[in-house]
Amino acid sequence: QVQLVESGGGLVQAGGSLRLSCVASELDFSRNNMGWYRQAPGKQRELVAIITVRGGTNYADSVKGRFTVSRDNAKNTVYLQMDSLKPEDTAVYYCNARNFLSNYWGQGTQVTVSS
Numbered sequence: 592q593v594q595l596v597e598s599g600g601g602l603v604q605a606g607g608s609l610r611l612s613c614v615a616s617e618l619d620f621s622r623n624n625m626g627w628y629r630q631a632p633g634k635q636r637e638l639v640a641i642i643t644v645r646g647g648t649n650y651a652d653s654v655k656g657r658f659t660v661s662r663d664n665a666k667n668t669v670y671l672q673m674d675s676l677k678p679e680d681t682a683v684y685y686c687n688a689r690n691f692l693s694n695y696w697g698q699g700t701q702v703t704v705s706s
Contacts, residue, residue, distance in 0.1 A: 593618045593695045595686045600700030603676055607704070611671040613686030613697055618667065623690050625662055625669040629682035629702075636685070640671060644690075653679075676704045 595618075599611040611627065626641040640650045640660035648660055659672040669686060681704050686697035 593688070593693075595688060595695055595697035597684065597686045597697045597700040600684060600702045602703045602705065605676060605678055605704055605706050607676050608672070608674045609676065609702060611673065611684055611686075611700060611702075613669045613671075615667045615669075615686075615688060618688055618695070620667040620688075621664040623688040623693075625660075626687040626689065627660060627669075627671045628685045628687055629680075630685070630699075631679075631682040634682075639684070642669065673702070676702075678704045678706045680704050 594616045595613055597613045599609060603609055622644060624643045627639040628636050629639050630636040638651055639654055640658055642648050642660045642662050657675045662669045683699040683701050685699045688695045
């Protein structure tokens with residue numbers, strides 16, 4: 592059974608940094624595009640960043656220049672480095688693994704940025 596387990600969330604002051612990790616198990620990790628999404632209270636889930644199987648990346652405009660997504664296929668792990676955090680970044684952050692056959696989600700990790 593595929594599992595995606597996020598960690599690294601927490602409470603941070605505006606301007607601070609956090610690094611999220613997502614470890615995948617029972618997944619052919621290197622053959623999946625990996626993504627980070629977030630959902631704030633009362634809002635729809637939105638894409639934050641993705642990294643493809645070939646290492647290509649794409650970011651939401653709101654996080655460009657502040658967030659960096661990376662992956663370590665040897666560790667079955669995808670990371671999201673978040674710098675210069677803003678209160679509007681407060682949300683539950685979800686890890687996603689996707690290919691043309693399947694789509695998996697983690698349980699989410701809370702990120703709260705205080706002003």
